Amino acid sequence: MQHTHSRFLLPHLCPPRALAQQRQGEKAHSRMLARRLQAHGSETLGEAPLPLEKDREEKPDWRTELSGLAATLRQDEGDGADELPEAELGVERAYLAGVQLKRHGNRDRFALSITDSLEELRRLAQTAGLQVVGQTFQALEAPHPRTYLGTGKLAELAAELGELKPDTVIFDDELTPGQLRNLEKQLAPCRVADRAALVIDIFSQAAKTKEGQLQVHLAQLDYQLPRLTRMWTHLERQAGGRTRGMGEKQIEVDKRLLRLRMAQLRRQIEEVRRHRKQYRERRADQLLPVISLVGYTNAGKSTLLNRLTAAGVLAEDKLFATLDPTTRRLSLPSGKEVLLTDTVGFIQKLPTQLIAAFQATLEEIESSTLLMHIVDVSHPNAPAQSASVLSVLAELGVDHLPLVTVWNKIDAVAAPETVRAVASAREGDGTVCISAATGEGMDGMLTLLDRYIATLLLPVRCMLPFSQGDLLAELRSSGVVTQLAWTEHGTLVEARVPPTLQGRVAQYAVEEEEFRDILDTATFVERPGAGTDTSV
Ligand SMILES: Nc1nc2c(ncn2[C@@H]2O[C@H](COP(=O)(O)OP(=O)(O)OP(=O)(O)O)[C@@H](O)[C@H]2O)c(=O)[nH]1
């Protein structure tokens, strides 16, 4: 069961393999020391010493050193080269394979072309630290149910793999457990992985918070559960098929253990969430409207959060740079304060295990007042990326939330004027064009947010006792107060407020008619001006 404890699904990042790499490294280091000793005329040439922990601490990048050493050894001594192939030094070579669907239904009008999808897979592979050595695809009505590719194409692929000798072949779609088993048999010794495992591994590398790590671990186990059988085929091979029963029994035991572990993880996630929620509820700014930044991975969500709030979130040209949500306060031009949340990016063919595992994080999105859909308009596949974000939002059941579309990276498009014209002609309020990198378009975008937020707030009319001064202050800060009057019984308020605040003033609510009556007799009345200013 060691595979279930590993942090990664792809073999290149598994601890056992890392260990093997380390051992290889140590051997090489020993050989280097031995050769140095030889060069310096020492007589001690027996068992060369292993590098001490201390040595390694002083040279944190000992692998880089080893790569150089491996090259030297290859030149110097033929035998050394066999023991230190590139893969053993941390660079795993991968080959990519995909299927181009011959017929797209209307739903897939915006689906990525196979070349673009493979290009994206290449970027994913690189993000995971793999070196891509080649790629291929086949046009099919649908992936072959047993082998993903057709028989002829598979033979071709096997021959190509024989030539290029990559460590792993990665398929562009999630393979069924059956496809995975068959492909492993036919493509051995090359290992077989799929897009889902790759994305889950990248998430695993990126998760920083406890909750994020638990969620990724859950996704890994969920992915492994139906695929467990393959881990035990060696038992059957060893005994020429006679121990078949034993292997199967073991699988059952493993599956049960895995399910138990998953249940435990779910409980832990729930626990962490409860803590976070309690903490959040104690924060006063919980009552502010929440705007969530959603969008395709690498669209520029974190860059925008950083520009607007100096959040200092890591933003880089890398897929899935952000995994754990970050929230910051933001003042809109009207003076209204909102919370802006940066979320995990989406990708086409998002593994279902991840959607399930990230349900907790995505509930954050669910409780948003407004979504801001950030699109990298400079990307050649922007329409396809947009469409897949919208379909993931629908899959998550949050497509009912109001959404503002923001076309980012306008600085990087060839014809910005044309793009701007298309944007402003779009339905509804149009689409704002910005550059999170240069700051262009920020004012227009913030004004639009102000307008949206004002319309999204719910109307309330209430009579607050004088003892509820704090609540009145909250109404002013997170809502838009439209009328205010002082009476001998308390403060009469008409305002538009975020849904969270509406519940809290409900007990002081007054009907419109009653409101008018009290207003007529009020001693002092203020009309701050609807929707424009809250500084009453
Ligand atoms: N030219 C240009 N580049 C930008 C702009 N905004 C972001 N970028 C770059 O795009 C890359 C991705 O930006 P991020 O902010 O990390 O993107 P993200 O949406 O948070 O990505 P994930 O967290 O990976 O989902 C970085 O290299 C940014 O510097 C922009 O307006 N113009």
Ligand SMILES: [Mg+2]
């Ligand atoms: Mg990010």
